[in-house]
Amino acid sequence: MKNSKPKYKQIIEAAVEVIAENGYHSSQVSKIAKKAGVADGTIYLYFKNKEDILVSLFQDKMGQFIEKIEQETTSRQTAEEKLLTLIQTHFKQLAADHHLAIVTQLELRQSNKELRQKINGVLKRYLNVIDSIIEEGMEEGLFRSGLDLRLVRQMIFGTLDETVTNWVMKDQRYNIEDQAEEVHSLIVHGLTHNR
Amino acid sequence: MKNSKPKYKQIIEAAVEVIAENGYHSSQVSKIAKKAGVADGTIYLYFKNKEDILVSLFQDKMGQFIEKIEQETTSRQTAEEKLLTLIQTHFKQLAADHHLAIVTQLELRQSNKELRQKINGVLKRYLNVIDSIIEEGMEEGLFRSGLDLRLVRQMIFGTLDETVTNWVMKDQRYNIEDQAEEVHSLIVHGLTHNR
Amino acid sequence: MKNSKPKYKQIIEAAVEVIAENGYHSSQVSKIAKKAGVADGTIYLYFKNKEDILVSLFQDKMGQFIEKIEQETTSRQTAEEKLLTLIQTHFKQLAADHHLAIVTQLELRQSNKELRQKINGVLKRYLNVIDSIIEEGMEEGLFRSGLDLRLVRQMIFGTLDETVTNWVMKDQRYNIEDQAEEVHSLIVHGLTHNR
Amino acid sequence: MKNSKPKYKQIIEAAVEVIAENGYHSSQVSKIAKKAGVADGTIYLYFKNKEDILVSLFQDKMGQFIEKIEQETTSRQTAEEKLLTLIQTHFKQLAADHHLAIVTQLELRQSNKELRQKINGVLKRYLNVIDSIIEEGMEEGLFRSGLDLRLVRQMIFGTLDETVTNWVMKDQRYNIEDQAEEVHSLIVHGLTHNR
DNA sequence: CATGAATGAGGGTTCATTCAT
C-alpha cells in the first residue's frame, strides 16, 4: 500500500546508485528503471526527460544537504564558528553517503553546459549561506572589512570542492572529516603566521 | 605561405575553436576536420582517435601554460611574490585565449573518467610548481611551517579554478586579471586582519 | 492478420532475400530492416549483432534442412537407398528455395573465419547423418568395410556441395533434382563398371 | 641490380604471405606494400587495383600448379594412373606450400562473387585436365561410358577440394599426401566392393 | 497509472586509391 507509492523517490534513489556504480555515461534510463523496479515508460510519468531526473536528483539531495548546513550553522555564535561548522557538515554529509559523493563530485560534472547551469541554480542557496557568514564576519569585525564577497565565496567553495573531489578520486581512502579544522584554519588565516 | 602550419597544429587549433563554439558533445571529428581544412581521414594520420585529439590538445596547451608559469615564477625572489606571479600568469594566459578558457574550464570537464585521468596527469606538473612555492615559503619562514602540503595545494588550485570557471561562466564579462592581487591576499592572509 | 508473423522470423526471411539479391557485402543492416518492415533498432531486440542474424539464419534454415533429410532417410531400408534419398532431398530442398541456395552456396562463404566456424558447427549434424549411413552400409556389407569415414564423408559432402554450387553459379538454369540418381551412382559405384 | 627488378613477383609473394598470416579481411594494400618493401602507390604501377593483385596471385600460382599437374599426368599410361597422379600432385603441391594452401582454400573464398568468377576462369584449365582424363578413361573402356562429364568433374574436384579444405582447417596436422590412394580408390570404385 | 516493444537519428573510424613531387 505504501511501498508502491513514492515512485518518484524510488527512481531518484535508483539513479544515484546506478550512476555511482556505472558512471554517468553508462547510466541508461532503462538501467535506472530496472534498479527502481519500474518499467522504462514509468520514468516518464514522473520526470520530463532524462535530464530532469538528474536535476531533480540534485535538487532533492542538495536541498537536504544545504538544509542541514543551514541548521547546523545558525546555532553557532561567531562567523568563524559558523564557517567551521559549515565545513565540518559539508564533509560529514558527503562522507556519510559515498554514492552521493561520487555522483556530485565526479559523475554529474560530465553533464552538458545546460544541465550544469541548472545545477548551479541549486547551488545558489548554498552560496548564499556562505555569503551570510562572510558578511556576518565582516560586521563582527572578525574578518577584514572590504572583502570581495564573490572572491571569498569562490575561495571557500573552490577549496571545499577541490578538497572533496580529491578525496573522492583517491577512493575516499582517508577520513576527510579530520581535515575540516585545518581547511578552516587555512581559509581564515591563510598561509602566513597567525600573528 | 598561408597554410604552412603543420597539420598537427592546425588540427589542434581547429579542435579548440570547434569545442569552444559548439560544446564538447557537439564537436564531431568531421566538424574539426572541416574547420582545420583537412579531410576526416587526415585526422587519423596525426591522432590515434578522437580522445587523442583532446588529450594532445590539453597537453600541448597546458604544456605551454605551465611552462610560462614556471618561467615567470622562477625569476621572483620570495615565495609570496612567486605565488602572486603564478596567479597573475594563470589569469593572464586564460584571459588572452578566450576559446582555450572555455575549453579547459567547461567543455573538457564533460569528458569521461578515463580522459579526465589523463588530463590530471598533465596537471601534475602544475601542482608541482605550487608545491615548490609552498615549500619554499615554509623554508623562508614566510609561511607557517607544518602546513599540510596537499591541503594547501588544493586550496590554491581550487580557488583559482573556481575563480576562473565563474568568470568563464559569466561570459568573461569582467577583467579577471584585476583580481589576482586580491585572490593572492586571500590565500596568503586568509579572511582575518593581516597582523 | 497480415503481419502476424513474429518479428524474428520476419527478419530472417528478409535477410535471406536481401543477401540473395544484393550479395553479402552489400547487405547492410538497414537494408534488411527495411525489407523486414521494421526499424533498424528493432533488429537488435532480436539479434545480438549483424553476425548473429547470419548465424541464426543459417541455424534456422539448416536446422529445417537437416531435419527433413533425417526424416526422409530414416524411412528407407538400406544404406544405398538412404544415400539416394539424402541426395534427392538435399537437391530438392535447395531447388525449392532459390534465395536460400544462393545464400548458402555463395554469399555466406564470404563471411570471416569466425562466422564460418559457427556455420561449420551447424553442419556437423548433417555430417553425422552422412556418417551414420556410411557406417550402416558397411555393417550391412553393402559398402566395403574399412572405409575411412572421414574421407568418404568428405567425398560425399564435397561432391554434393560442388554440384549444387555449380548449379547456382549457372543461375540454376537446369533441373538439379534430375541429377540425383547419377550423382548417387557415381558415389556408390565410382567411375568404373558396376561389375 | 636484379633485386629491385621483379617488383611484380615481389608483390605477389608478399600478398600470399600477408593473406596467409593475417586473413583476407586484414590484408590491407598498405600491409602488402610494406611486406613487399615498396610504397603503397607502387602497387598501382603493377596492378590495376587490389582485386587485380588477388586475381594475378591466383593466376600465377595456379598456373604453376596446373602446369605441374599437366606435366606429371601426361607421362602416365592409363587414365586411372593419370587420375592417381593428379590427386597426388594436387595434394603434394599444397602440402609443400602451407601459405598458398591457406590462401586458396580459406582466404580467397571470402572474396566477392565477381572475384570468384575470375578465379573460376583460372580453374577452367584445371577442370579441362580432369575432363581429358575422364574422356580418356571412357575411351580406354576403363571407365563406364556414358558418364556425365560435368558431374564426374564436379565429383572429383569437389572431393579433392573438400578434402584439402578440411586438412587446412585442421591446421594441416596430418599428412594429406598419404590419403591420395584412398581418395583415388573412392573415386574410381565408389563405396561398394571392387568386384 | 503502468507497461515495454518499437522507433530512428547520429558519429567515429578504416582503407583503397590518387597525385604532386
Add this chain to the structure above:
DNA sequence: AATGAATGAACCCTCATTCAT
C-alpha cells in the same frame, strides 16, 4: 619509376523517448 601524404565514402549500433494496450 617511385613515393606516401591526403582523401572521403560508407556503416553498425545505442538508447532516449513514445504510445498502444
